[in-house]
Amino acid sequence: MSDRAAWEAVADWYHAWFTGIVLAAVARRGPADAAALVFAVFRRQQAETFLPGLRKLGLDGLPPAVAAARYHYLSNVIGGVGVEYVEENPRKAWIRYPPPRWIWPGATICGIPSEVNAAMLRGWHANNGVMLGCPGLGFVCTGQTVDGDPGLEGYYIEHDRALAEPDRLRFAKHEAMPRFDATRAPRLPTAAWPQERVAKARRGYAMTYCRTALQAAVDVFGVEQGGALLAHAARLVGLQHVHATAAALGARDFIAFMVALAQAEGDAARTDLQPDGSLVVRRDGCAPLRGIADPHPAMQDAWEALLHGALAGWDRFARLDRVGALAWRIRPG
Template sequence: MTAAADAAQEAQWKRWRAVADLYHAYFTGLILTVVTRRGTADAAEFVFRVFRRQQQERFLPGLRKLGIDHLPPAVAAAQYHYLSNWIGGVHVEYMYESDAKAWIRYPPPRWIWKGTAICGVPGEVSRAMLRGWHANNGVALGDLRLGFVCTKQSVDGQDGLEGYYHQYDHPLELDQRLVFARHLEAPLFDAKTAPALPVASWPKPRLEKAYRNYAMEYVRTAAPVMVQLFGPEDAGYLLHLTGKLIGMQYFDEVAAALAMSRGGASAFASFLGALFAAQDDTAETSQSEGTFEIRQQSWKLMDDVADYHGACAKVLEGLFEGLAAGCGRHIGVHMRTAAGGRPPLVWVVE
């Protein structure tokens, strides 16, 4: 590969990472918006449903894709978290103890509660993530003896989120599949003995795209879950508000990665075109005097979402309004949608 091609590829990866950071921030922000606007109980239920849905959609296919579906249940479950999170840029540790017991540890800083966000996350919300995913892996594997024992939670002031999968000698009841043992501590991590992805099937370009998609997938899951849980009116408000707040905070970071800058309507229209390209969406821009019309032909993030609702488009509407505010004052962004809120989505920037 030539130097020019190398530079172009690095620039592409930088754009993908900026998209990942934007959607990562949106997902974390969405949880905090529910905590502050609806309370801890609703936020916990929302997080539970998001992670249960992801677990049901991804866990078993992921085991096969990673080539670990032949391992004992406790080991397979723990290695899944280690490898899949590693692909997404999340720091996780894995410690094998026996075929019936394997540890995972998410050391600080926590990816999902980035920066100061961790100060606003109640312990109940963090536990809901474990109830949604970790507690259900035994059910998914058809082994009701498999449970998860949590020994630490970062949001409770402990030095990470950690615990172990344990295969008991008897089937577990629903309330036994996630238990807490705060008096225990994970063994030390040894990178030399940890599993690794086969480099041949996970080259750098594939990993970079997977890094971007990892963060985006949380929003793909969260938006329809929120609509089903709270209804389209309330969900639309929360999705829109979160998007606007995150967009205002993240314009400069994303723009720098896209080689864009602040300005007026023209600068923002160019920014949106670059953002669509970075998330693999097709868009066409036309101009009439000082008004720009961007016709978004695809929204791949929401392709094939069976329970998609038009209110999910509030994700983009809020994000783009916030990003426009970060780009410059008095930039108007208006969305026109087809029936059902599906693409093409038309964005008028003026």
């Protein structure tokens, strides 16, 4: 099992949880609440990662429209997301996410209402001008895959006037992005971004969305309801994905799965033999919660629901008992 294969397995695991959180919000709370959650996720994530990411990618000295579009292109390339880019001029640059969409994989896209997808654009794309100190920068969406268009696409354009908040995102489906030419697209400097760094960043890309969703769901829906939604989605994802993830990690039993998953996430993990002959799995950290200032216990409970769902999918009679802050005993049924 290579490190890169393990990191890819973790990326898929958390990608599924993030998509599941949004779908659970749509199904259990309705499109308006789901849109509010998606808006909160993307606005929070933008605040935490956009400007540092621009500097890391060497884009902070470019014209605002070009910097914004190149950021989305390069950061999504790193995240393993299909993306295209066309620069018309220093004040207008296109970005396009062709199908299949990373964020709504497979048939899950059929469950995403248009307003939920648009909330992502309002949360992040429409706010890039504010973050860059360019009040005239807006985003024009020319297609959404969830509506049946052949991709999510649009362009950043810098106006000669400051835009009011409602005008920072417009829809213009009569327009279309020019054909993408990969030979003219921005490229990551290979010396600074070797394959190993890109693979590790893809793991972090998916985990960061879940970390942000944990905080956003609690902020938007409250601790009790937000935590319940997060945990419900986590349990379902654990049930559905445990066997594929365990196979990808090379784990043949559930304890090995828990240890391998923790290690692939970047945390040390081990098993301790107990006097009664049982085994306790201990982690030295919880990477998905790392970086959250004073995480509410409901957030760890929601994350732990991934493990409870996974065990139920592995052996429906077994039980997982927490015996420490980050320690669990598996109790046979």
